[in-house]
Amino acid sequence: MDKHLPAGAKAPAVPRSPLSPPRVTDYDNGISAIDADYLRPGLAAIHLIVEGGKAALVDTGTSSSVAGVMEVLRIKDLDAGDVAYVFVTHIHLDHAGGAGEFMHRFPHAKLVVHPRGARHMADPARLVASATTVYGEAEFKRMYGVIRPVEANRIIEAPDGFNLDFNGRPLLFLDTPGHARHHYCIFDRQSQSFFTGDTFGLSYREFDVEGMEFVFPTTTPVQFDPAAAHTSLDRIMSYDPAYAFLTHYGRISHLPHHAVEMHDLIDAHVAIARRLRNVPERHTALTEELGELLLQRIIAHGCKLTQEEIRNLLSLDVGLNAQGLEHWLDQASEGR
Numbered sequence: 001m002d003k004h005l006p007a008g009a010k011a012p013a014v015p016r017s018p019l020s021p022p023r024v025t026d027y028d029n030g031i032s033a034i035d036a037d038y039l040r041p042g043l044a045a046i047h048l049i050v051e052g053g054k055a056a057l058v059d060t061g062t063s064s065s066v067a068g069v070m071e072v073l074r075i076k077d078l079d080a081g082d083v084a085y086v087f088v089t090h091i092h093l094d095h096a097g098g099a100g101e102f103m104h105r106f107p108h109a110k111l112v113v114h115p116r117g118a119r120h121m122a123d124p125a126r127l128v129a130s131a132t133t134v135y136g137e138a139e140f141k142r143m144y145g146v147i148r149p150v151e152a153n154r155i156i157e158a159p160d161g162f163n164l165d166f167n168g169r170p171l172l173f174l175d176t177p178g179h180a181r182h183h184y185c186i187f188d189r190q191s192q193s194f195f196t197g198d199t200f201g202l203s204y205r206e207f208d209v210e211g212m213e214f215v216f217p218t219t220t221p222v223q224f225d226p227a228a229a230h231t232s233l234d235r236i237m238s239y240d241p242a243y244a245f246l247t248h249y250g251r252i253s254h255l256p257h258h259a260v261e262m263h264d265l266i267d268a269h270v271a272i273a274r275r276l277r278n279v280p281e282r283h284t285a286l287t288e289e290l291g292e293l294l295l296q297r298i299i300a301h302g303c304k305l306t307q308e309e310i311r312n313l314l315s316l317d318v319g320l321n322a323q324g325l326e327h328w329l330d331q332a333s334e335g336r
């Protein structure tokens with residue numbers, strides 16, 4: 001048993017390793033990344049922003065992630081009543097699966113969600129049904145537990161350009177489709193940072209080489225839109241941010257470099273998908289080629305992990321990226 005695991009927190013299926021980021025990473029400007037304990041250490045973060053004794057959380061992990069968040073609040077001399085906002089960058093369940101439970105535990109919080117996601121937070125039946133089709137009922141329960149609805153009067157919709165005053169700290173919400181059409185990113189002027197959910201891709205700390213990160217896109221089903229993904233990246237970069245906080249995982253810098261790489265890797269994913277559109281065993285072929293593309297890029301980046309370690313860290317995302325690209329290919333007139 002991990003001695004750092006707070007009481008009541010569910011242990012992730014994979015134990016922490018020396019390569020995993022710590023359970024809590026504190027940055028400046030009152031920002032921390034808390035491990036959501038989702039599937040493996042260092043996979044999904046919940047970001048905490050503290051401003052003048054009030055707290056806001058960016059993404060929620062799943063219902064069982066709340067125990068770890070409560071423990072971190074206690075350490076920071078905050079209690080459940082101090083949580084003013086729960087922000088969900090989009091409503092995929094690794095980001096918003098815990099929203100109902102979080103709102104139940106944090107009685108003064110408002111939930112801020114993209115207008116396209118709001119009704120699914122108030123009535124999660126469709127979210128639950130579609131995830132249950134993918135995973136089956138038992139696996140769904142194991143991964144996500146029970147998904148509570150959120151009272152409609154506690155939900156704030158954040159359309160493009162929405163400004164929110166978080167205890168005197170201005171936050172700007174931008175509509176950022178590409179990964180999902182119900183996705184926003186948050187610009188925090190105080191830290192000159194964006195909270196990007198999945199719009200700026202994924203970057204696991206295990207792939208860091210002397211402080212330089214490796215970032216790659218997520219093309220998961222069912223709303224991947226490469227043109228929108230490019231536009232959203234450019235829109236984020238137009239604010240000249242110093243940092244991005246990624247749900248998967250934590251803070252990255254060197255954003256101009258990563259933006260170029262992201263544009264290139266989105267195009268590379270799309271090119272592979274188009275080329276393999278009509279091959280037999282398409283899913284297997286796509287998974288192999290996407291895995292090889294990222295493996296070679298990570299080796300070129302200077303990563304010293306073994307190929308097996310790299311492949312293990314990538315396998316979940318490569319499978320999901322292949323599925324999302326297939327869905328994109330199969331939509332009428334898409335991907336031609």
Ligand SMILES: [Zn+2]
Binds near residue numbers: 092095198
């Ligand atoms: Zn995600």
